[in-house]
Amino acid sequence: MASQMMTSSAAVKKKRNWNLYMWGTLFVLPEIIVSILFLWIPIIKGVLFSFQEVDFVKGNVYVGLRNYIDITSSSDFYIAIKNTLYYMGLCVVIGFWVPAAVAIAVSELRRFQGLARVAGYMPSIIPAIVLYGMWVWFYDPIGPINAFLTGIGLPAADFFTKGMSMISIVIMETWQNFGGAVLIYLASVVGIPKDLYEAAEIDGASVWQRIKFITLPHIRSLLLLMFLLQIINTSQSFQAQLAMTGGGPDNATLTYMLLMNRHAFTYLNFGRATAMGTMMFVVMMVLSFFYLKMQKRSEL
Amino acid sequence: MKNTERSILSSFDFKRWQVKLGYSVMVLIITLIIVSMLYPFLNTFLSSLKTTGEFFAFPAPFFPKDWLWHNYIEAWHVIPMLMFLKNTLMIFIGTVTFALVFIGMAAFALSHMRVPFKKMVVLFFLSTLMIPSATYLIPNFLNLQSLGLLNSYWAFWLPAGANAFYLLLMKNFFDGLHKELFEAARIDGAGEFLCFFRIAIPLSVPILMTLVIFYFSSTWNEFYWSSLVMLEKDMYPLATGIFRYVVYSGSTIQWNVKFAVLSMTMVPPLVFFLIFQRYIIGGLNVAGVKG
Numbered sequence: 001m002a003s004q005m006m007t008s009s010a011a012v013k014k015k016r017n018w019n020l021y022m023w024g025t026l027f028v029l030p031e032i033i034v035s036i037l038f039l040w041i042p043i044i045k046g047v048l049f050s051f052q053e054v055d056f057v058k059g060n061v062y063v064g065l066r067n068y069i070d071i072t073s074s075s076d077f078y079i080a081i082k083n084t085l086y087y088m089g090l091c092v093v094i095g096f097w098v099p100a101a102v103a104i105a106v107s108e109l110r111r112f113q114g115l116a117r118v119a120g121y122m123p124s125i126i127p128a129i130v131l132y133g134m135w136v137w138f139y140d141p142i143g144p145i146n147a148f149l150t151g152i153g154l155p156a157a158d159f160f161t162k163g164m165s166m167i168s169i170v171i172m173e174t175w176q177n178f179g180g181a182v183l184i185y186l187a188s189v190v191g192i193p194k195d196l197y198e199a200a201e202i203d204g205a206s207v208w209q210r211i212k213f214i215t216l217p218h219i220r221s222l223l224l225l226m227f228l229l230q231i232i233n234t235s236q237s238f239q240a241q242l243a244m245t246g247g248g249p250d251n252a253t254l255t256y257m258l259l260m261n262r263h264a265f266t267y268l269n270f271g272r273a274t275a276m277g278t279m280m281f282v283v284m285m286v287l288s289f290f291y292l293k294m295q296k297r298s299e300l
Numbered sequence: 301m302k303n304t305e306r307s308i309l310s311s312f313d314f315k316r317w318q319v320k321l322g323y324s325v326m327v328l329i330i331t332l333i334i335v336s337m338l339y340p341f342l343n344t345f346l347s348s349l350k351t352t353g354e355f356f357a358f359p360a361p362f363f364p365k366d367w368l369w370h371n372y373i374e375a376w377h378v379i380p381m382l383m384f385l386k387n388t389l390m391i392f393i394g395t396v397t398f399a400l401v402f403i404g405m406a407a408f409a410l411s412h413m414r415v416p417f418k419k420m421v422v423l424f425f426l427s428t429l430m431i432p433s434a435t436y437l438i439p440n441f442l443n444l445q446s447l448g449l450l451n452s453y454w455a456f457w458l459p460a461g462a463n464a465f466y467l468l469l470m471k472n473f474f475d476g477l478h479k480e481l482f483e484a485a486r487i488d489g490a491g492e493f494l495c496f497f498r499i500a501i502p503l504s505v506p507i508l509m510t511l512v513i514f515y516f517s518s519t520w521n522e523f524y525w526s527s528l529v530m531l532e533k534d535m536y537p538l539a540t541g542i543f544r545y546v547v548y549s550g551s552t553i554q555w556n557v558k559f560a561v562l563s564m565t566m567v568p569p570l571v572f573f574l575i576f577q578r579y580i581i582g583g584l585n586v587a588g589v590k591g
Contacts, residue, residue: 023492024413028421031406031461037447038440038459039428046439054442102333105326108307118577119334122341125573129523129539130562133547134344137555142356144343175336197308207319210308236434239524243547257434264438265528273438281435288430 050278054270067275071263077276079251080259084235087166087255091234092227094167095174100223102178103185104215117186120179128176132243135172160245162252169240169253181226185219192218221295228291232284256280341566348372348559355556368556375560378553383534384541391526391537392519394457396512402461403511404504407470408496412482428464441528451531456519466511473507474500509579513572520569538565 050067052060071077106116123131137143139159146156159168192215200210216223238258241247247254247262256276264273313319343362347355348371350364375381409415410422433440440459449455482495490498501508523539530536536544546553546561553561 021414021416024409024415027405027409027413027492027496028415031402031467032421032424034402034458034461035425035428035464038443038462039464042436042440042443043428043431045443046436049439049442102330104308105330108309108323108326109330116330116334119337121573122337125517125569126341126566127520127523127539127542127569129521129542129547130565131340133542133558133562134340136547137347137559138340138343179337194306197306197310201310201312207309207313207322215308232432236432238434242524243543246548260438261524264441270438270442277435277438281431284432284435285430 046274046277046281049271050275052271054274063271067271068279071272071275071279076251076254076259080254080256083166083252083254084237084256087170087237087253088231088234090167090170091173091230094170095178096227096230098174099178099181099226100185100219103182103189104211106182107186107189117179117183120182122179123176124180128239129243131172131176132240136244139168139172160249162249165245165249165253169244172244173237173240184226185222188219188222189215224294228287231287235280235284344559344566345563348556348563350556352554352556371556371560372564374557375564378557379541379545379561380533381538381541381561381564384536384538387530387535388519388537388539390453391456392516394453395460395519396515398457399460399463399466399515400508400511403463403467403470404501404508405496407467407474408500411471411474412477412479412495412500413492425464425467429468437525444529450529451535453535455529456526460515466514470504470507470511473504477503506579509576513576513579516572517569 049060051062051064053063053067054060102120106113106120109116138145140146141156141158145159150156158164196214197210200214205213236257238255238261241253241255241258242261245253247258257280260273260276260280263269263276309319309323314323346362346364349367349369350361351366351368354361354364406425410418415421444450444455444459449458477500481499485495485499519537520539522537523543526537526540527543530540533541533544542561542565545551546558551558
């Protein structure tokens with residue numbers, strides 16, 4: 001070792017440097033290659049293709065903003081945006097508060113907490129397509145839900161009309177997804193120090209006040225994060241709509257991403273589809289930027 | 301022990317009738333939720349054993365009169381279940397292997413080895429976190445097409461590792477392992493591969509399990525992407541097969557047989573879930589604390 005040091009020249013030093021870094025580089029390299037090939041290239045290509053007319057036979061042609069103009073001048077585009085916003089809103093109104101409330105309630109259970117957790121998480125492990133198949137039947141005019149409704153003397157409902165279909169899908173998805181969110185909230189609710197409740201109770205705080213002034217503030221940042229994740233997820237949603245209603249009736253469940261996929265794989269216009277993807281991407285970046293700013297401010 | 305501990309409510313609260321009433325209502329609601337969670341699965345299973353007449357009877361009987369296991373035999377003939385199942389398993393096994401090797405090695409290097417420009421490399425991976433995959437779904441498809449990977453398992457295996465979120469989870473876990481462990485091993489003459497496979501991997505079983513579970517559920521769930529990437533029926537995984545042949549409005553398969561297919565599809569994930577339940581709950585906590 002010492003003799004090596006004595007004869008160290010620039011070349012040897014370089015070689016030692018390489019030896020130090022060699023294994024690290026070799027370990028990271030496969031992941032870097034894969035990320036470039038299957039993440040970065042598609043992302044960059046997506047932006048490039050949005051300015052091109054994609055043609056597999058004749059090759060791509062640069063067309064400037066034409067894809068964007070074509071997209072924004074079609075009426076489908078605005079229907080899809082309106083539907084997506086409506087869907088996101090419904091998900092917040094119907095779905096967002098449910099897991100948090102259930103998590104607080106479940107944390108109060110003295111027995112069978114495990115059963116509640118597992119039962120709630122059940123739909124998350126069953127493949128979504130199976131659930132869609134099941135629920136199409138449950139929502140059927142002569143399906144179990146209508147049998148139940150008429151059984152207790154209510155009029156039967158049609159769940160896939162123009163006005164109802166989106167609401168039906170949101171109810172189904174709330175049922176499907178809330179178990180996972182409950183577990184995440186639960187971990188945080190259970191972690192709140194119990195002496196806080198003890199102290200509050202001694203000071204005469206009612207149960208409701210304890211939830212309002214201790215539990216909720218503790219899960220506030222988690223609520224914000226889950227809210228953002230939900231906004232991101234629901235804005236991308238199309239699979240339930242595709243499998244259950246196919247975007248109908250009369251485009252009532254045509255979401256933005258469903259329209260994008262239609263442009264790509266039904267109309268085979270990949271340029272327009274990537275233009276829609278790029279627009280969505282920009283909106284998402286702006287949203288994340290605001291979230292980061294909000295988070296910074298709340299930390300101060 | 302734990303049951304005697306207080307949470308929001310204390311044992312004193314239960315002496316008041318309002319609290320008792322509220323608590324009973326709450327328990328009732330949770331019970332209803334649990335029932336509504338389990339009922340659809342039970343209904344699907346029982347319906348799959350009914351005759352078509354019973355299935356469409358209004359209101360339908362809860363239990364079938366005769367348990368028609370014949371529907372299940374028919375289900376096997378209606379769609380090539382075994383082939384779809386084989387494809388799903390092939391995709392899952394390859395995906396997990398490639399992803400865990402690539403992600404694991406990179407995460408280990410980033411947290412315990414010398415990597416040139418480490419900060420830049422980490423940033424390179426993390427900057428893709430913010431971009432939802434649906435926005436580049438179509439260029440991703442075109443990219444696979446130009447690489448000639450369509451209609452092969454490689455289209456799932458190779459990109460499996462390209463996931464910054466899982467890389468971050470893994471790196472966070474490795475960061476928690478003590479550096480001294482690896483230093484001691486290196487002094488004793490262990491190479492980096494030995495450090496990784498004999499020390500890091502055995503210590504990180506929980507996080508590996510979590511990732512296996514994530515990949516399992518995404519492989520079982522994914523039906524749309526695979527329906528694009530796999531061009532031939534022979535290559536469809538189960539979920540895509542069901543999407544294409546069972547759950548679409550023009551499907552001519554009888555409902556009771558359809559439900560037999562759906563019931564059978566539910567079994568493997570359920571078994572998987574029961575076996576790995578412990579890790580699933582733990583994994584969600586890992587995923588949940590990232591905020």
